[in-house]
Amino acid sequence: CDIYSGRWVRDDGYPLFQPSFCPFTDGAFQCQENGRNDSGYLHWRWQPHSCDLPRFNATDMMERLRNKTLAFVGDSLGRNQWESLVCMLYQAARNKRNVYEAHRQRVAKAGYYYSIVFADHRVHIDFYRSHFLVAENRRLPDKIKSAAANCTLSLDRLDPAAREWRSADLIVFNSGHWWEHRSIHSGECYFIQGSNYTTQMDGLAAFETSMKTWARWIDRHIGRTQKIFVRGYSPNHFSGGDWDTGGSCESHLEPLADEFKLDELSSKVDVFSRVLRSMKTRVTFLNVTKLSLFRKDGHVARWGKKHGWDQQDCSHWCLPGVPDTWNELLYASLV
Template sequence: MAGCDMFHGNWVRDDSYPLYPGGSCPHIDEPFDCHLNGRPDRAYEKLRWQPSGCNIPRLNPTDMLERLRGKRLVFVGDSLNRNMWESLVCILRHSVKDKRKVFEASGRREFKTEGSYSFLFTDYNCSVEFFRSPFLVQEWETRVSNGNKKETLRLDIVEQSSPKYKDADFIIFNTGHWWTHEKTALGKDYYQEGSHIYSELNVVDAFHKALITWSRWIDGNVNPKKTTVMFRGYSASHFRCV
């Protein structure tokens, strides 16, 4: 929407929500299923983002599936993108009459493990996919002087699944929260470029190096005439209520 600043606004109550009934979607991982885990309040289901100076059209899942017909929509990142991917799958699924025509390609039912997942919407010949990559660059193992292996983060190599989604029609990336974990935040003997392991590197500098690696990969491998790329920002902690 031209001229619409969607990033400044407030959450408001909207009784036309939620976009699918709570507890109706079987594709939410158990730790994130509020209904299954007995969350007593429901007010959060009625919240809608309202920009200060404009309105956002309500998501129409049938219209979105038509727009996705014959296309691939891919999320790449950490649990923030995974949660958004699961929610979108559930929203789109709810609009499909024959739910048997919406399924994960490999038949898996849990999505917390490493790897990738692809939900197929067969009536529309489209897929909505997730590739787990909390850093967007490669988690690595390198041998040290005593012969043991050491975990490092290769700031100079994009994550290894990238060839599988570089030709998708839409790719939504995110990273950020994992950079606050202890070993990444401390940055001691963890970050690697080439054969060099930094004895100490500030996490902000490491994050910057990783994003440069990612952006150069985008420039060199993704066709902007075919693929739309989006980058989502940093998330607040989702391990406790605030």
């Protein structure tokens, strides 16, 4: 059964947690708390066409993770998914005082690393921020610096923090969102491979090169008992502009009804498929792109701050919401 081919169905058994009772969500994802007054987007379940997904069971998930570390590595959309899973598990924790951030940090947008401890099961659910998975902001030789370029990406070197990720028992990676930034496509970023430096490289080609570097690292460093996942591209739904030019998505209150083609997003899905086929290590692909495309209603939109704001966020998702389904698919791959 292809669990990624299906439709969204109304289900009043959702959401799987209440945001006001989860202390580990960034305020920017708490749409209801920030004043969103429609709640229909909370009550949708992903239904594959030819089978059923197992109902998410937080108690069973915790038993499967007992004495283990599950790490999410990626950008803020990876943190979106990480916060979702933490809250899905926290909802079922009997002794909530035994669930805490290991360093007593408050979860916030700027954080690089968080580790939520479920002490009763000796489980750690970690998040590592890595925008591109490869190394960024490497110092350039003075002779090639350009006033127009304000970032560097070492396409042949994984993020140095990889030495911290590699010990996790299960790792969920994501990449793609930051490859859409204007700097990647407008000559404002140096792409580095060995001793070669250029600002003139196709963004999709650079993305694929970075994922090949990630794949080589996985094949070289990941042990047989570790489980590796890569979550597919999370689509945005800006209409009438981009995030900084008046784009919006708040007018949609239900999932899109019609089937559609991935069109321009298919190129990113194809990158993941090609890279994963080339690998020796078994990696589970959480192919969430198409099912997420239906959910224009699920974005933060103007509810990333109390009482809303003018600049809309049509990339990240409200919690509870679409990332909960990504985690249901993660759970389905473990049972």
